[in-house]
Structures are given as structure tokens and as C-alpha cells.
Amino acid sequence: MAGCKRHTPQQIIRKLCQGDELAASGADIEQIARQLDVSVPTLYNWRKQYGGMKADDAKEFKELKNENALLKKLLAEAELEKATLKEIARGKFLSPTARRNAVTMLQETMGLSQRFACKIVGQPRSTQRKELAKNTPDDPDADLRKWLxxxxxxxxxxxxxxxxxxxxxxxWVINKKKVQRLWREEGLRVKIRKRAGASTTPITEANALKVVWAIDSQFDSTTDRRKFKIASMVDEHTRHWVFNVVERSIPAEDLVAALEKAFALWGGPPQIPRCDNGPEFISESLRAFCADQVGIGYVPPGQPWKNGYIESFNNRVRDECLNMDDFHSVLEARVVIEGWKEDYYNRHRHSPLVYRTPNEYAAICIHTH
Structure with missing residues (x-):
């Protein structure tokens, strides 16, 4: 009877050859099975699978079978890698931190091993396993991170x-790129809102104090949903906030009064006030007031980038002041904006001014037109 051991393909083919010799000598199927020490159904299965094969053919068949299994494994890994790349999105991971996060995500969402995830992302396993300095008690930048x-x-x-x-x-002597790196690691990045449109050369270059004063207005509202208006004027060279008027409405007469005070406070008018074509700016009152003192530079309709300094300034007022507070009255808005103005004078550092504040730059400015 058949034993419990498993036969190799070579052994099966040899026994089938013995069976063929016994059949040629006149033995029936049961005698052949008994002689080969297997059952009759097993003998039939062997003939069906290996009939007509030689021992070398069996060896080659085994090799092909192993290669087929290997190819199936490689194909499965390739499909898994393909699905993984779709999961982490396309593109290159240029920093070790980005690759580290991608490996961690693949392990958590797809259940991959660390070895396979590192292979796909291109992250060395030693780097993946190394603890980040910021997560250790010996972080050399701990004080700087807290300050930021x-x-x-x-x-x-x-x-x-x-x-x-x-x-x-x-x-404090420190590299700007290091501050940028720590800023990003701490998740402190601020999205910059960019306006559409290409910059153009202004009509007059503000190359000294009191050459160009840019003026524009914007709206906000109090908590009772009533609007109020803010008119601001800025010296384009020093970034000084010449004046701001905060009222429910600003007719041309109020604007003229604010300009008259600014001219007296600054020792005379600038060479050019630059503004858009708003109704208070094209009024006869403003034209009559400026007629004997200074000409008005209007930017073309639909081209606010030609008055870019005041547009940028208004965006900063909106972003850092108006959007940060709820105003219950115009008086409260006026007080808060005036407080932000003092902070802007003394603490806001401008890159065109070599990272000086408007007050610091005005104190050392010797430019003349």
C-alpha cells in the first residue's frame, strides 16, 4: 500500500517507467500499483500529470514552477508598490523629514513593513529609526524653538x-535658513496672499522722503454689520503712515482736512500724492485744494498694482489688524487701528529697508530727490 511520504517528480517518473515495464510483461493495474507501493487512484493521477515525461523534464518543470512562483511574488510586490505610490501621491521627497513622514503613513494606513516602506520611498532604514533631535531632551535648539x-x-x-x-x-547671530527650517518644523508657516498682475514701473520713483505719498481706502464693519471706512496715506520711501481716517463715511471735505493737517505736520506737501479714481479722490474739493500746492498722480482704472505700496499696506492692515478683532463701534476701531499703527512704526521690519522699522529708517535716511 501507499506510504505516507511525498514523492518528488523524479521519483514519480521513475516509478511510472517501472509501471510501464510491468504493464508490458502482462501485469494489470492493481498488480502494478501494489508493486510500486501506491494506490490505484494515485497511479492514475501520476499518469495524468507526468505521463510521457523523463526525469530531466521533471527537473526543468520544477525549475519553471519555482520561477513562476518567484514571478508571481515579484508581480504582487510591484502591484503593491504601485498602489503605495498612488497612496503617497506623485513627486519626489526631497527632505529626510518628508520621507520619514511618508514611511510612517504607509505603515499606519497600508500595514506595510518598515523595510518595504523605506524601499519604496527611498529612505535609509537607519535614518528612519534615528530619533529626531527635537524629540530628545538634548535638543540644542530647544530655547530657539520656544522663542519662535x-x-x-x-x-x-x-x-x-x-x-x-x-x-x-x-x-543674536543666527543663519536665516536655520530660522526658516525651525519655523517650518514647528508648523509656523504663514500663507502669503498674492495678488494677480505683473508689477510695472511707477510714474515717479519714491527715491527719497516726501516724494510720493500713496493714498487709498478700504472698508470694514462693526459687530452690528454697519460699515465704516478707513483712508490711509503712506510715504512710499520710508513706509511711514502719514495719516489714517476712520469714519462711517469719508466725504471729500474730510479728506481735504486730513491732508491739510498732514501737510502742516510734515512741513509741507509731497511732490506727488498717488491715488486711484475713487469718488473722494477725483472730487473738485481735492483738486482745488491741491491745485496751488501739488499735482495728483492717478493710476489708470483697473490697474491697482500701479499703486502697489498702499495696496500692500492695506492688505497688511487687513491681515494683521482688522481680521484679528471685532469692533463694537467706530471709536473702538479707531483706537485699535491707532495702536497697531504705533506697533507698525516701532516693530514692523521691512525687507526693502534692510529689516529696519520705519522709525529706525527715517532716523538715518539721507536720501534726497
């Missing part, structure tokens, strides 16, 4: 360049 978090909390709409400038002001 506190600074970002107090200046929610300012970026790493302003933080770097404030770090250097008291004498």
Missing part, C-alpha cells in the same frame, strides 16, 4: 524673515 513659538503667537501674521530680523536686532 512665543514670537509667532504674538505676531500671528508675520513670517520667519521678520522673526530672524528681531533675533538679530539684540545681537
Amino acid at each position: 513659538r512665543d514670537w509667532a503667537k504674538a505676531n500671528q501674521r508675520k513670517g520667519f524673515r521678520r522673526a530672524w530680523a528681531d533675533l538679530r536686532a539684540p545681537g
